[in-house]
Amino acid sequence: MSISENLKKIKSALPKHVTLVAVSKTKPVADLMEAYQAGQRIFGENKIQEMVEKHETMPKDIEWHMIGHVQRNKVKYMAPFVSLIHGVDNLKLLKEINKEAKKNNRIIDCLLQIKIATEDSKFGLTNTEALEIIQSEVFSELKNIRITGVMGMATFTENSEQVTQEFKALKASFEQLLKVPAFNLNPQIISMGMSGDYDLAITCGSTMIRVGSSIFGSRNYS
Numbered sequence: 204m205s206i207s208e209n210l211k212k213i214k215s216a217l218p219k220h221v222t223l224v225a226v227s228k229t230k231p232v233a234d235l236m237e238a239y240q241a242g243q244r245i246f247g248e249n250k251i252q253e254m255v256e257k258h259e260t261m262p263k264d265i266e267w268h269m270i271g272h273v274q275r276n277k278v279k280y281m282a283p284f285v286s287l288i289h290g291v292d293n294l295k296l297l298k299e300i301n302k303e304a305k306k307n308n309r310i311i312d313c314l315l316q317i318k319i320a321t322e323d324s325k326f327g328l329t330n331t332e333a334l335e336i337i338q339s340e341v342f343s344e345l346k347n348i349r350i351t352g353v354m355g356m357a358t359f360t361e362n363s364e365q366v367t368q369e370f371k372a373l374k375a376s377f378e379q380l381l382k383v384p385a386f387n388l389n390p391q392i393i394s395m396g397m398s399g400d401y402d403l404a405i406t407c408g409s410t411m412i413r414v415g416s417s418i419f420g421s422r423n424y425s
């Protein structure tokens with residue numbers, strides 16, 4: 204099926220409260236434009252440089268989401284335009300995003316990445332670390348960022364019972380955040396679910412799914 208057909212099929216089955224991020228990393232602008240022409244306006248990339256280049260050449264009504272691990276020294280390149288940074292997993296990074304957002308006269312929305320998978324390779328905070336960040340003095344002074352929710356990646360496994368437990372853990376982290384009063388904390392988003400597991404993620408409370416290969420086909424990293 205074509206990109207636009209894939210998109211249509213996925214979107215027609217999504218509940219209204221679930222937002223679709225089209226994960227376009229490694230894909231050429233022509234593929235993204237096909238999705239754009241089919242009505243898609245939110246794209247997710249995992250490398251800042253690649254996202255900056257695509258942002259420069261593509262229509263300006265696109266919302267760009269950074270879904271990858273963020274290096275502090277590259278925040279400045281995306282600060283003028285990024286809509287949502289999914290992978291925030293430390294306070295130093297949050298301070299840097301705040302600094303660059305301020306320079307651009309913006310408030311940048313961020314999600315706290317929570318580690319829900321058992322695999323070592325996946326980044327993220329524990330629940331306790333996330334709470335420590337949002338209750339810290341430093342956090343209370345960050346006027347140019349806003350935490351709008353949480354993001355997580357489940358373990359890559361066929362064991363749907365395990366994946367369900369992990370998604371439920373992320374939902375529980377989100378509910379913890381709701382109890383903390385802070386002017387720059389407004390939790391609304393639970394970003395979980397990818398091509399292989401988004402149906403399950405939605406059942407477990409996802410409000411934002413990040414889907415790549417089911418829209419654009421498999422990726423070639425060579």
Ligand SMILES: *Cc1c(COP(=O)(O)O)cnc(C)c1O
Nearest residue numbers: 226249270397398413414415416
């Ligand atoms: C690549 C990626 C996705 C999309 O993965 P697919 O399996 O292709 O849907 C989602 N989230 C993150 C963080 C990713 O890096």
